[in-house]
Amino acid sequence: MSAMRVDAKVVMLGKESVGKTSLVERYVHHRFLVGPYQNTIGAAFVAKPIQVGEKVITLGIWDTAGSERYEAMSRIYYRGARAAIVCYDLTDSSSFQRARFWVKELQNCEEHCKIYLCGTKNDLIQGDRSLRQIDYHDAQDFAEEIGAQHFETSSKTGNNVDELFQKVAEDYNDTAFQYMTAEETGVDLDQKKDSYFYSCCHNN
Amino acid sequence: MSQRTERRGIHVDQSDLLCKKGCGYYGNAAWQGLCSKCWREEYQRVRQKQIQDDWALAEKLQREEEAAYASSQGVQSHSQSTPPQQPPGHTSLGPFSKFEEKKTNEKTRKVTTVKKFFSPSSRSASKKETQEGKSPSPSISRHASFDTDQVSRDFVDFLKNLQKTGREIHKQCRAFIMNMSSKKDLSAEELSECVQDFYQSMADRLMSHFKGSSDSVEQVMDQVEKYIMTRLYKSVFCPETTDDEKKDLATQDRIRALHWVTIQMLCVSMDEEIPEVSENVDKAITDIIEMDSKRVPRDKLACITRCSKHIFSAIRITKNEPASADDFLPALIYIVLKANPPRLQSNIQYITRFCNPSRLMTGEDGYYFTNLCCAAAFIEKLDAQSLNLSPEEFERYMSGQASPRFSSSEGDWPHSGHGVTATNPVLAQLNHNLELLSGLSSRQETLMESARSLQADLLSWPDTVQREVNDILEKYPLEVRSCTVSAIDANNMDNDNLPPPLTPQVFAG
Numbered sequence: 143m144s145a146m147r148v149d150a151k152v153v154m155l156g157k158e159s160v161g162k163t164s165l166v167e168r169y170v171h172h173r174f175l176v177g178p179y180q181n182t183i184g185a186a187f188v189a190k191p192i193q194v195g196e197k198v199i200t201l202g203i204w205d206t207a208g209s210e211r212y213e214a215m216s217r218i219y220y221r222g223a224r225a226a227i228v229c230y231d232l233t234d235s236s237s238f239q240r241a242r243f244w245v246k247e248l249q250n251c252e253e254h255c256k257i258y259l260c261g262t263k264n265d266l267i268q269g270d271r272s273l274r275q276i277d278y279h280d281a282q283d284f285a286e287e288i289g290a291q292h293f294e295t296s297s298k299t300g301n302n303v304d305e306l307f308q309k310v311a312e313d314y315n316d317t318a319f320q321y322m323t324a325e326e327t328g329v330d331l332d333q334k335k336d337s338y339f340y341s342c343c344h345n346n
Numbered sequence: 347m348s349q350r351t352e353r354r355g356i357h358v359d360q361s362d363l364l365c366k367k368g369c370g371y372y373g374n375a376a377w378q379g380l381c382s383k384c385w386r387e388e389y390q391r392v393r394q395k396q397i398q399d400d401w402a403l404a405e406k407l408q409r410e411e412e413a414a415y416a417s418s419q420g421v422q423s424h425s426q427s428t429p430p431q432q433p434p435g436h437t438s439l440g441p442f443s444k445f446e447e448k449k450t451n452e453k454t455r456k457v458t459t460v461k462k463f464f465s466p467s468s469r470s471a472s473k474k475e476t477q478e479g480k481s482p483s484p485s486i487s488r489h490a491s492f493d494t495d496q497v498s499r500d501f502v503d504f505l506k507n508l509q510k511t512g513r514e515i516h517k518q519c520r521a522f523i524m525n526m527s528s529k530k531d532l533s534a535e536e537l538s539e540c541v542q543d544f545y546q547s548m549a550d551r552l553m554s555h556f557k558g559s560s561d562s563v564e565q566v567m568d569q570v571e572k573y574i575m576t577r578l579y580k581s582v583f584c585p586e587t588t589d590d591e592k593k594d595l596a597t598q599d600r601i602r603a604l605h606w607v608t609i610q611m612l613c614v615s616m617d618e619e620i621p622e623v624s625e626n627v628d629k630a631i632t633d634i635i636e637m638d639s640k641r642v643p644r645d646k647l648a649c650i651t652r653c654s655k656h657i658f659s660a661i662r663i664t665k666n667e668p669a670s671a672d673d674f675l676p677a678l679i680y681i682v683l684k685a686n687p688p689r690l691q692s693n694i695q696y697i698t699r700f701c702n703p704s705r706l707m708t709g710e711d712g713y714y715f716t717n718l719c720c721a722a723a724f725i726e727k728l729d730a731q732s733l734n735l736s737p738e739e740f741e742r743y744m745s746g747q748a749s750p751r752f753s754s755s756e757g758d759w760p761h762s763g764h765g766v767t768a769t770n771p772v773l774a775q776l777n778h779n780l781e782l783l784s785g786l787s788s789r790q791e792t793l794m795e796s797a798r799s800l801q802a803d804l805l806s807w808p809d810t811v812q813r814e815v816n817d818i819l820e821k822y823p824l825e826v827r828s829c830t831v832s833a834i835d836a837n838n839m840d841n842d843n844l845p846p847p848l849t850p851q852v853f854a855g
Contacts, residue, residue, distance in 0.1 A: 148710075186670055187713040187714070205671035208671075211724075211732045215719075218716055218723065
C-alpha cells in the first residue's frame with residue numbers, strides 16, 4: 143500500500159488563521175527527509191517519521207478546519223488521538239479563549255490524549271512587544287493547571303517548532319512503552335480465545 | 347419450480363380470477379394464480395425443498411474445497427520445492443459453475459423473495475446444523491458469487507507462502523465466518539465487536555509469530571480483512587437490525603433538498619471555470635460514488651482517499667498553494683452535496699464497524715474518512731448559520747420558494763458580486779460556452795463575408811486589368827517607326843578630327 147504506517151495520531155486544533163497549517167508546513171519542510179510524504183499534495187495530513195532514541199516513530203499529523211461552523215464536528219476529529227496540539231495566536235486573545243474551549247472538550251472526551259499548548263507567531267512579538275495579548279505566565283499557569291506542555295513558537299523563524307514535535311514523539315514513545323508492558327499481561331486472555339477457535343475447528 | 351411452467355397469462359375470465367386451488371378466494375397473477383394463503387403454503391414447501399438442495403450442494407462444495415486445500419497443502423509440505431500441479435481453486439470450479447446455474451434459476455424469482463429467503467431460513471438451518479454438530483453452514487457458500495470465489499482463491503494462494511501458519515490462518519478465518527453466520531440475529535454493534543475481537547486476536551498472534559515485524563502483520567491482516575469481509579459483506583452491510591437504511595434515505599433526501607447550496611455559500615476555494623479544476627471535481631465525484639460498489643472496507647477507504655486527492659489537486663490548481671484543512675473540508679462537503687453518494691450512512695457505518703482499526707484511526711485513509719464523517723455530520727446539521735444566511739432566507743430556499751440564483755442578482759447574499767452567472771458553476775460554464783459559440787459563429791460569418799468579397803474581387807480583377815491595359819493602349823497607341831539602317835560611322839560626330847586613314851606606302855628596296 144502506498145499509505146505509510148503511522149504510529150500515533152496527532153491533531154492540530156485552533157481557531158482559523160492561527161497558524162496550524164503553517165506550523166506543520168514549517169516542521170515538515172524544514173528538514174527534507176526522503177519519504178513518500180513529500181508527495182502529499184496538501185498539508186492537511188502529514189506522516190512524519192521522527193527519530194526518538196534508537197527508534198523511529200511516525201507521527202500522523204492531522205490538520206483540522208478551525209472555522210466555528212465546524213465546531214460541532216471537532217469531536218470526530220480528535221477521536222483516538224494520542225496527542226493534541228492546541229494552537230493560539232499570541233497576538234489574539236480571542237484565539238486563547240477558543241483554545242480553552244478545545245482543552246475542555248479534550249479533557250471531557252479523550253482522556254488518553256496528551257495536550258500541548260502552543261502559542262504561535264512568536265516572531266511578531268519579538269518585533270513589537272506591545273502586540274502580545276497573552277501573557278506568557280498566564281498561559282504557563284493554564285498549562286500547568288491542565289497538565290499540558292506549553293510552547294511558544296514561530297513558524298516564520300522556526301523557533302521552538304522542532305522542539306514541540308520532538309517532545310510529542312518522545313512522550314508518545316514513553317507511554318507506548320508503558321502500553322506494551324501492560325499488554326504483555328494480557329496475553330493469557332488471548333490464548334484462551336485461541337483455544338476457543340481450536341475447539342471450533344476440531345469440531346469440523 | 348413446477349408451477350412456473352403451468353403459469354398462464356392473465357385472462358379476463360371470471361373463473362380464472364379465482365384461486366387455482368379452488369379455495370374460493372381470488373387469486374393473483376403475481377402469486378401464480380393462487381390466493382395469498384395458498385401461495386404462502388405452496389411457496390413455503392418449494393422453499394424448504396430448495397434450501398435442503400442448496401444445503402446439500404453447499405456441503406459438498408465445502409468438503410471439496412477443504413479437501414482441495416488440504417491436498418495442496420499436503421503437496422506443499424511434502425516437497426516444498428515443487429509447486430502443486432493444480433491450484434486448489436480449480437477443483438472447486440466445476441461444482442461452483444453448477445451452483446451458478448442454480449443461482450440464475452433463483453434470480454428469475456422476485457428479488458424480495460430472495461432476500462426473505464436468506465434471513466430466516468439460514469438461521470434455522472444453522473441452528474439445525476449446530477445441533478447435529480455438522481460443519482459448514484450452507485448460507486456462507488450460498489453467498490459465494492464469482493467475486494467471492496476469486497477472493498477465496500487469492501486468499502489461499504497468498505497463505506500458501508506462509509506454509510503452516512497459512513493453514514492455521516485459513517482455518518481460523520473459516521471457523522470465524524461460520525461462527526458469524528450463526529449470529530445473524532445479533533445487533534450490528536455486537537457483530538462489529540466480534541469482527542474487531544477477531545482482528546485483534548489475529549493481529550496479536552501474528553505479531554508474536556512474526557516477532558514484531560509490523561509490516562508483515564499488516565500485510566496478512568489486509569488479506570484476512572479482504573477475505574472475511576467479502577464473505578460477510580451481504581449479511582453485515584446495512585443489516586436489517588439497524589436503521590442504517592432509513593438514515594441513508596434521510597441523508598439522500600436531505601442532500602436533494604439542499605440542491606440550491608452554492609460553492610460560494612460554503613466558502614470553497616475551487617474555481618470550476620478552470621477546466622482542470624472541474625475535471626478534478628468530476629473525478630472526485632466519480633470516486634465517492636464508486637465507494638458503494640466496493641465490498642472490502644479498505645477498498646472503500648481507498649475510494650475516499652482518491653476522491654480527497656482529486657479535491658486537493660483542484661484546490662491547489664485554484665489557489666496555487668497546498669491546501670489546508672480549512673480549504674479541504676468545505677470542498678469535501680461540496681463534493682458530497684454534488685455527488686449524493688448512494689448509501690452514504692451505511693457505508694460510513696460499515697467502515698467504522700468492520701475496518702481494521704489501526705488503519706482507520708491513524709493513517710492517511712483514516713484522516714480522509716474522518717473528514718467524510720464530518721462532511722456527513724455537517725450536512726445533517728446544516729442550518730442557516732452554517733451557510734451565513736438569515737433563517738428566513740434558509741427557509742425560503744429549503745421550501746423552494748426562492749432560489750439563490752435569482753436573488754443573487756439583487757445582492758441578497760454576501761458573495762453575489764459575480765452576478766447571475768457565477769451562482770451556478772454549471773450554468774456559468776454553459777453560458778461561457780454559449781458565448782464562445784456565438785462568438786465563433788459571428789467570426790465565421792465575417793470570414794464568409796470576406797471570402798465572398800475576395801471572390802468578387804478576384805472575378806473583377808481580370809476585367810479591371812483588361813480595362814486598364816486598354817486605357818493605356820488607347821492613350822499610348824503603338825507606333826511602329828520605320829527603321830533606317832545607316833553606316834556605322836554615320837552618327838560619329840567627331841569624324842573630322844580623326845587622323846586620315848593610313849595609306850599603304852611602298853618602300854623600294
